[in-house]
Amino acid sequence: MPSPLAPGRDYARPVPDRAPDASVESPGASPEALLAGLRAEGHARDRAISELHALLLRAARFELNRRRAALAHVRGEELEDLATQAADDALMAVLAKLDEFRGESRFTTWAYKFALLEAGVRLRRRAWQNREVVIDGERWEELADPGGEVHRALEQAEVLDRLRAAVDEVLTAHQRRVFIALALNEVPIDVLAERLHTTRGALYKALHDARRRLRKELGR
Numbered sequence: 001m002p003s004p005l006a007p008g009r010d011y012a013r014p015v016p017d018r019a020p021d022a023s024v025e026s027p028g029a030s031p032e033a034l035l036a037g038l039r040a041e042g043h044a045r046d047r048a049i050s051e052l053h054a055l056l057l058r059a060a061r062f063e064l065n066r067r068r069a070a071l072a073h074v075r076g077e078e079l080e081d082l083a084t085q086a087a088d089d090a091l092m093a094v095l096a097k098l099d100e101f102r103g104e105s106r107f108t109t110w111a112y113k114f115a116l117l118e119a120g121v122r123l124r125r126r127a128w129q130n131r132e133v134v135i136d137g138e139r140w141e142e143l144a145d146p147g148g149e150v151h152r153a154l155e156q157a158e159v160l161d162r163l164r165a166a167v168d169e170v171l172t173a174h175q176r177r178v179f180i181a182l183a184l185n186e187v188p189i190d191v192l193a194e195r196l197h198t199t200r201g202a203l204y205k206a207l208h209d210a211r212r213r214l215r216k217e218l219g220r
Helices: 031-038 042-066 076-096 107-127 150-170 173-184 189-196 200-218
Strands: none
Touching: 031 042, 031 107, 042 076, 042 107, 076 107, 107 189, 150 173, 150 200, 173 189, 173 200, 189 200
């Protein structure tokens, strides 16, 4: 397991750098015309929104089917429901961030990534649906390298003991729960946000603050 103080990992949910599959791209208006329609008013905007949703739905289906092995137990109608939910959320995100599009890629490629991200969120939530989210349990022993030499193992044990003590002593109760769930137990941040009835942004901040406090404490 990587260092729990290291940034990133799965928590940040990086944007996939993947171009749309040819079968996913919209067969209707060009990316430029679609963008212009979204920035228009009335029926033109309604048509563009409908076409964008269709594009995002195809993208969500494509991504869920690509990762079908992780959803082998999910029936077809539920998979379609997950794709629809992902497309709905992606549509809202694209419309909310429309002014942020700078034309550095094709508009459909830019919008497509929102569907990939939302499909990933739905996939993780479904995979964890019936699993217990361990917030307070700790997996310190799994951080050690079982194949290391004796002296390195002793050094690791000392570092982990200091880290464990720092977690107990310098973190607030909320920071400790978030750090243990995300950094030690590797609970997906989307799942944790749902279980704690909070937002990903709030959890990112709590995790960032916890790591900053721990680095400061361990650097003394």
